[in-house]
Amino acid sequence: MDEGMMTQAERQMGFGAGTGQDRGKGLYYIHTLGCQMNVHDSERIAGVLEANGYRPASQEQAQAADVDLMVLNTCAVRENASKRMYGTIGKWARVKRLNPQAQIAVGGCMAQKDRERITRKAPWVDAVFGTKNIGRLPELLEEARERGRSQVAISDQLETFPSALPAVRASRTSSWVSISVGCNNTCTFCIVPAVRGRERDRPLADVLNEIRACVAGGAKEVTLLGQNVNSYGYSMGDRYAFPKLLRACGQVEGLERVRFTSPHPAAFTDEVIAAMAQTPNVMHQLHMPLQSGSDRILRAMRRSYRKARFLSVLNKVRQAMPDAQITTDIIVGFPGESEEDFQETLDLVRQARFSSAFIFEYSPRPGTPAAAMEQVDKAVVQDRFERLLAVQEAITQEELDAFVGRQVEVMIANQPGRHDGDTHRVTGRERGGLLVHVGVPQGQRQPAIGELVTCTVTGAGKHYLTADPNLQAGEVYALQG
Template identity: 70%
Template sequence: MAVGPDLRIQSWLMEAGKGMSVTAQRKDSRGVYYVRTLGCQMNEHDSERIAGVLRAQGYQQATPEQVRAREVDVMVLNTCAVRDNATQRMYGTIGRWHRFKQHKPDTRIAVGGCMAQKDRERIVKAAPWVDAVFGTRDIGSLPGLLDKARKDGRPQVGVSQELRDLPGRLPAVRASRSQAWVSISVGCNNTCTFCIVPSVRGRERDRSMDDILQEVEDCVRSGARQVTLLGQNVNSYGWSTGDRYAFARLLRACGRVPGLERIRFTSPHPAAFTDDVIAAMAETPTVMHQLHMPLQSGSDRILRAMRRSYRSQRFLQILDKVRAAMPDALITTDIIVGFPGETEEDFQATMDVVRRARFSSAFIFEYSPRPGTPAARMPQLPKAVVQDRFERLQALQESITLEHMQAFLGKEVEVLIGDGHGRHDGSTHRVTGHERTGVLVHVGVPQGMPAPKPGDLVTCTVTQAGPHYLIADPDPRAGQVYGIR
């Protein structure tokens, strides 16, 4: 899923830069850097590692003021390759960044991530002002590539086919004080015909459980109250060694870490979703009752064409088991419409599964051919047909989502306040966070009551429901709840 600039990183930068002049930021450092992220949670996690290796080499984070003034020494774009619009955004961004070079010729520009892994030579040819291109397996090599580009005066490319360092072995600058990403595995062993991830991330490799738990404990010591476990197929952790119960054990072990309030994970694969994982979710108090599990299609014929190793009935059975164990579970999904060969009958099968599944929300994508994948060589559907199906499915899901949001009205929720801000928080005097099943909540502070800080847990009464968010403007005089811990 493609996203814009990481708002949590922007918020962290504002805090880090308060009261510090450009001169002070650069004193005794190699310069200032800025990292922009396009892509999924794995990319956001990688950006924290990119920031970590730069800081370890003496660079400091740029303030938003420095970025706006184009006074940045190193600019890094961490890219996504999942959909075509992410590719276009990448080239558009590095095109705009060319102006930084024109303003400040010694600025160094680096491009990393999945597109860099996939299209390294094309990037250098299309954007010769880029100084360094580094792959998903080469984050630790970035400072050396920048130094060599500065010395040699020409672009440097560092893209390896073998993973050098598992994520936990690289330093990180966490984008949030209260929430942390922890990667438990990298790569993917599946062969979905629409997906470029295995070719840019490689085969799946698991970290040791001790290594993961050590990082989780370190995060908590640094102030994190919520940890998200990451993997391309997070619940297949341990399967490569024949241990199909490893992920459930990991969830329970994380639940025993003192001080950790919330654990979530993304994204599980339906084929590897076992009953022991459901039991671990239900029986571990700190595991959030939140599940994001990609459906992709409700048509078994299309699932076969996608090489997805489950069928719609199996998917729905998992949801039934999850809801039986956790009736309040928030379940979200990813769906592709317009996959090559999809008929109206196939599409109606997807609509039927969505009606039955009652997802809290869904990320719906029009199929985007990715060069190098089998599906890109299949006959493609007309754009108008795909667009029509997208709009019909989105309208159905929006109506279901609104019903789900309205069910929160009048209920008490516990909200973990985040480091970022909602678009209107300043004018509405609210703070923003997520309740225990992951729904975004904007919390109003009652008159005369203390305002929560990032990382605080607020218990409050929901007073309004939006299409994709909740508002809690509690009035204690009317018996509504507002409390901080």
């Protein structure tokens, strides 16, 4: 799943609400590694903790290590995930030495995978909980305090959907909504099925009820989450459930934008494309993992499509939605990849013209079939990574440059954005998901978070657009509603 479109606020929870006056059961801080599914899990972790009397630490308290509970929600998809996990809990061990009453918990995919290794290698960790055991975290912390040793809860079977747990949303106006958990695919490079289990789908009515609750709470945008989001309903015997859900989202009053991630090319049907194109609040944004442009490598990866199928889907999407912004994931240096295979990937990338691509050097994950295959030399992998990145970055910039002079609709997310303090801009995303820094013309009202602004794009940076409209020159700045 796509990690590249998350903000720092979405990765870290516990910042902003703590006052230092009411610590409750203790002040907590959550650090999240990984994809949107992990970020949403962290919202559930925060909800469970606050329902049990914990309070979020402020940014100042977290930076000063004035916290009582540190939670690391981990990822297991790539090799550096393990290094990042142990590096983080190693730093937290120093905090605990200064404050022995502080507790450390590790959850998520690495906890599910390496439960025994974590407690052996980092005995100062108080609680280790799996992807299916978020609700047990407060209980584990109490038991660790009483017994003076690490407590572990890892279930291999899903008993209740995480959506049944309370949540503290990272954003007031944009919400993640999980529609399924787990994965039925057997990609040889991927550890997800081992740590998330087989795919389970939520009932459509349950999903819609959560979406309506999010909107009632102030959300104007939802992102539907699943490991293979467009195969939603297959486990319930309804292969049309996902397009039905998209169309049903179009009937939710007050819901301005709907996105979803990540779909699988093999399950991207004509019905899904039609639902996207015909439902006004479903955004024309698509993150479609390619992984490789070589059919030989796709077979070795056990990906259930070939490049002709992939390109066919992209062509159909663009015929139905010419403005679609399509991004992808690509792995370079997969075991056995030859220069010819890599050239096929380069050719497909030039043909597909992705808006952007998240390119990863293959790293073996213990327990996956690909880890036992013959590996490509690291220097070769690095060279291919740099060559592919250069091609994609040039395409990305060309696509961004083409926006200059166009009008875009931006939903404001930050006020101001991270780089906007000196320019007095506000930041949001246009309908295709591109980041836009918007300058407010003199005499015009500054939009609030969640408001929609139609504006003229005046510049293109690296991976973002700027809109500093000159109203006297006929450029547009208009608040909607």
